[in-house]
Amino acid sequence: MKFVNVEFITSKRTQDLEFYEILSSLRVGDINPKVSSYLGKFLSRNLILDSSKTVLFGRNIDADELNKAMLNRLDLPLEKFIAGYDIHDENLRSERFIKWVENLNVPANFEFKVGAKVIFTANRYKSAFNSVSFYNGEQGIIDSVVKDGYQILAIKIEKNSGELVEITPNSYDLGEFRLKDDEPSYEILASFYQFPLRLAYGITIHKSQGMSIDNLTCNLNNIFAEGQLYVALSRAINPKNLSIIYSRSASFDSYLNKVVKVSNDVKEFYEKETFIYMD
Structure with missing residues (x-):
């Protein structure tokens, strides 16, 4: 099909050029002395419980333990919103539906408390039909819960910007294109309903x-997967607010060289393809 490869060379997430260059090296698996020295400035051996921080982990169990510990610090009732769903196509295999739900960035059962720190897991922009906006990764504190009896209708979030917004559950749709009477049509196979929120600890x-x-x-x-370390560090907006926890016995330099892996297919792609570079 003779695709044209376009590489955008201006970072949208961070304005720190040195940090951006370090991330660019990590992305292609280049662990040079400059990279090791730069990342070493952020190292700490122990995690200090701090509600202002969001901690990224390689394993689910570690993230869950921290969220549970921080939630237990809040002396308020535990709230729970169990996701709903509709199956629109009776031929949809349960395995496919379950795998799709697991890949959505929302919990099936969202447990939280008023005062808990949360992070938005979707993008929503203001429009004629919607007065509330947020972006994937934006954070805030749960201010209150809107209920009808025991049923949770909405959650009010005070965003870090100070704006108070009222969030209702998102509708996530699983769909696919199909031919119907020789005409392509997009059909919704299933829908899943949950707040676009996760605990942010x-x-x-x-x-x-x-x-x-x-x-x-x-x-x-x-760290165990290709590109995992790069994804973690590149979530940072400002390296001045970044810290790295590493407490293994092996030196950090040797660990970096062991875990920073790039797919051979990716290497081959960059070596063989040509690119148009754009801001």
């Missing part, structure tokens, strides 16, 4: 993809 690196996070801590003790 601990998040897995996988679930943080696409987010822009200020006041970030990256726990790098359990």
